[in-house]
Amino acid sequence: MSKKAIVLQTTLELITTQGIAATSLSQIIKKSGVANGTVYHHFKNKDEIITELYLMLTQDFGTVVMRNAPEDDLKKQFTVMWLNLFYYFVNNPLAFIFSEQIARSPEIPQTLKDEARQYYNDIQDYFKKGIKAKVFKSYNTLVMEELFFGNVVSLVKIHENETVKLKEKHINQAIEISWRGFLKDDTIL
Structure with missing residues (x-):
């Protein structure tokens, strides 16, 4: 290193x-x-270290989420994205803590948060594609991204607290609940 x-x-x-x-x-x-x-x-200083760390981890999150996601099937892509983020956080607890406590902190300037949004462009494009295909409700894509991340984070917290021994069926149930929340009311997939 x-x-x-x-x-x-x-x-x-x-x-x-x-x-x-x-x-x-x-x-x-x-x-x-x-x-x-x-x-x-x-x-130069501590702020510069934190800026680089923040951007590095944000880029990791954006890259990991989209890894090996098939582009031809929105639901399969959603599942892969969801699992990618879940297992990234489970296997990288410091990154998870950082994303929960530090990245959302008011101590991170809004200009830095805005700069980091570029790493979520592929995720935003995924939701835009689903809206355009009339599979997803026409919501603000930033809200959709945050809800997607929030659903994953909720299950990671359950895993970390070990209050429930998560099984594959629980993870699949969480993905299904999350997926259905984005679907247009008349969409059946």
């Missing part, structure tokens, strides 16, 4: 456990074991 990657990983670990405000650059340097000069070679 490169020194820059170590700094980013350390920052992720610190801010997901104690928050952005409580994480100082000196803590990042100390915990990462990377020399001051090396950190400053890659980043």
